[in-house]
Amino acid sequence: MAKRKIPVVVVAGFLGSGKTTLLNHLLRNTRGARIGVIVNDFGSVNIDSMMVAGQVDSMVSLSNGCLCCAIDVSDMDAMLDKLAHPKSDLDVIVVEASGLAEPRNMIRLVVSSENEHITYGGLVLVVDAYEFDTTRERHPELDQHVAMADLILLNKTDRVDTDTHDDLLGRLCGLNARAAVVSTDHSRVDPGLLFDFSERAEPRPGEQLTLDDLLREHDEHDHRHLHDGYDSITFESDAPLHPRALVDLLENQPAGVFRIKGYVTVTAGLRSTRYLVQTVGDHIRFEPPGRGDDAPGTTRLVVIGADLDSDAVREQLGRCVADEPVSADAMYAVHRFTPR
Numbered sequence: 418m419a420k421r422k423i424p425v426v427v428v429a430g431f432l433g434s435g436k437t438t439l440l441n442h443l444l445r446n447t448r449g450a451r452i453g454v455i456v457n458d459f460g461s462v463n464i465d466s467m468m469v470a471g472q473v474d475s476m477v478s479l480s481n482g483c484l485c486c487a488i489d490v491s492d493m494d495a496m497l498d499k500l501a502h503p504k505s506d507l508d509v510i511v512v513e514a515s516g517l518a519e520p521r522n523m524i525r526l527v528v529s530s531e532n533e534h535i536t537y538g539g540l541v542l543v544v545d546a547y548e549f550d551t552t553r554e555r556h557p558e559l560d561q562h563v564a565m566a567d568l569i570l571l572n573k574t575d576r577v578d579t580d581t582h583d584d585l586l587g588r589l590c591g592l593n594a595r596a597a598v599v600s601t602d603h604s605r606v607d608p609g610l611l612f613d614f615s616e617r618a619e620p621r622p623g624e625q626l627t628l629d630d631l632l633r634e635h636d637e638h639d640h641r642h643l644h645d646g647y648d649s650i651t652f653e654s655d656a657p658l659h660p661r662a663l664v665d666l667l668e669n670q671p672a673g674v675f676r677i678k679g680y681v682t683v684t685a686g687l688r689s690t691r692y693l694v695q696t697v698g699d700h701i702r703f704e705p706p707g708r709g710d711d712a713p714g715t716t717r718l719v720v721i722g723a724d725l726d727s728d729a730v731r732e733q734l735g736r737c738v739a740d741e742p743v744s745a746d747a748m749y750a751v752h753r754f755t756p757r
């Protein structure tokens with residue numbers, strides 16, 4: 418009997434909307450399914466791949482650019498070939514696009530693949546309920562992304578009140594009457610909703626984009642990409658950081674910054690502590706580093722934003738390095754942002 422083709426599900430969503438959180442949730446709730454992932458990060462250090470490391474059956478990671486433009490169909494094929502081959506017993510491949518990727522291009526790359534073991538499995542779009550309207554003001558094309566999706570996760574519902582949630586839910590359903598829209602907190606969705614996508618050789622005509630549409634639009638090259646104007650800066654340090662200085666910087670971010678993520682070591686009193694730190698807009702969170710933390714002791718942060726002054730950002734981060742002993746109570750600054 419012919420082997421079933423492996424569905425390739427594309428997960429997209431603006432910076433910080435909850436894509437890696439979704440991937441981690443799926444990997445912890447596989448129900449026996451074997452999952453391969455392709456992880457793409459905009460920065461030169463792939464923090465996302467570190468955040469899912471150790472949980473996944475097979476992973477390919479690509480950093481330093483947006484999957485939607487940094488690669489062509491043959492590059493995508495090379496990545497898919499690593500995961501989908503005759504001996505591969507994966508049940509699904511999840512492609513986590515960078516937060517600045519164009520979903521249209523991602524779909525095109527998968528649909529145009531010549532790998533005979535895969536089939537396009539649909540687009541899952543993660544929407545940050547708290548940031549959606551602000552982001553949409555800067556990027557009206559988010560409406561098109563919503564319209565293209567097969568499943569929409571209205572995520573971070575814990576950060577908005579019921580009226581805002583209901584209003585947003587109604588608008589998303591209005592933009593895409595075909596897709597299921599599911600409200601989630603920390604991307605906790607029934608995995609069956611993603612893995613049961615039926616085989617689909619191409620986006621369904623009349624309902625979203627046809628293959629012809631995808632290919633034609635890409636040839637035109639006249640459309641702006643979400644990542645136009647965005648930069649990413651990587652900051653690395655072997656010396657630990659001063660927790661209060663770091664929190665001060667995160668609370669008063671350099672102009673243009675939208676997203677910061679990475680691993681930090683902070684020191685206070687006699688202790689050094691390691692965290693995974695993340696900001697989305699003005700929302701800050703410090704968490705235990707988890708299994709993917711492959712360089713304990715060092716700090717590696719990726720800062721993403723529009724029109725950033727790289728030297729100024731690096732200099733500001735450099736000033737957070739603790740160059741003399743730090744009193745133990747400086748750690749309270751961080752404790753305000755750790756999950757209870």
Ligand SMILES: Nc1nc2c(ncn2[C@@H]2O[C@H](COP(=O)(O)OP(=O)(O)OP(=O)(O)O)[C@@H](O)[C@H]2O)c(=O)[nH]1
Nearest residue numbers: 432433434435436437438516573602603604695702
């Ligand atoms: N309050 C709240 N925070 C959330 C929720 N989902 C995710 N987060 C947090 O939002 C931050 C960003 O989540 P990620 O899953 O890394 O977002 P992402 O879309 O992968 O980010 P990029 O890859 O940088 O685009 C993390 O600190 C998450 O813990 C949620 O439902 N509620």
